[in-house]
Amino acid sequence: MAEPSRYEELVRGLGVIGVVKRSLTRALPRDAQPGPTAVLALLDHHGELRMSELADLLGVGISVASRHVAHAAERGWVVRAPDPLDGRSQLLSLSPAGGELLREVSAHCGRLLAEALHDWPDEDLDRLGELLDRLRTGFDGCRSRDRPSPGRAATVRTTPSP
Amino acid sequence: MAEPSRYEELVRGLGVIGVVKRSLTRALPRDAQPGPTAVLALLDHHGELRMSELADLLGVGISVASRHVAHAAERGWVVRAPDPLDGRSQLLSLSPAGGELLREVSAHCGRLLAEALHDWPDEDLDRLGELLDRLRTGFDGCRSRDRPSPGRAATVRTTPSP
């Protein structure tokens, strides 16, 4: 493992990502908010998902995921189907309209990124994408191992002292 | 320049960073909110700054920066000094208490990152940090070239028709 300062340097680098994220967010169409759009991207990438799976992938509580999905469903971007295996649950999937919107947004943000990074070699673009993916993967393991996802922590017993 | 799909792939990767950012944010001490903490990090890294410079580095409008600075100043983390060159402006700097808090937060987030990425080779950690820095730099140029920062667009005249 590397010395601590190396990770702290990386913390700074991640903070700096906020600037980029805000730029891309501001460029989103009026109705396509960041949260619901992230839902579309995940459904496109992973296919049919249950609400709890989606919340896990977003790294938020189910209540937050539920809000985003409701927003997307109201606009016809996401379809909710009953889960044949569990009556309490639903299977979420991307509608054609949702797929179309996602492609538009993705293309638009891609153009902004292309404009900002036009002088980057392909190799660096690929490498950054790959490292970001691995970063998320590393955090997934960490989270589910030690820390409960938010929004369900209330279920943890209060464990009154004996 | 690379083909569009390469950039769109990167857009997805950036979206995925949200998960990591939320994890780190949740780990922050109760009073150290993400916005004000980002202010501390920038003042530590760049030294004395004016409000407008800070807002630029954060990629937000001056009003937003002002709020974060007010929060930090109330708690004694940031010191405001009059700018000798311009009576309207102020010079912001990190107080000793602010520096201490920043080191704590940075160390804590660093540990979380170290835990999640303990199996990464040093080379990859360095490379990711470097690419993230370059990403921000690329976006800086783009923003100031084409798009005004938010919060000052209001100055644009309404241009009533003659």
Add this chain to the structure above:
DNA sequence: TATTGTTATACTCTATAACTATA
């Protein structure tokens, strides 16, 4: 009784706009 989702409430972040003080 435990689990899946939904909804209500509260807090933070951000943008817009109106305002004050200085240049």
Add this chain to the structure above:
DNA sequence: TATAGTTATAGAGTATAACAATA
């Protein structure tokens, strides 16, 4: 008149907690 910064207001994201329906 233009610029630096503050503040009020509104909209979005997220967490907590209470709730409904199903297992």
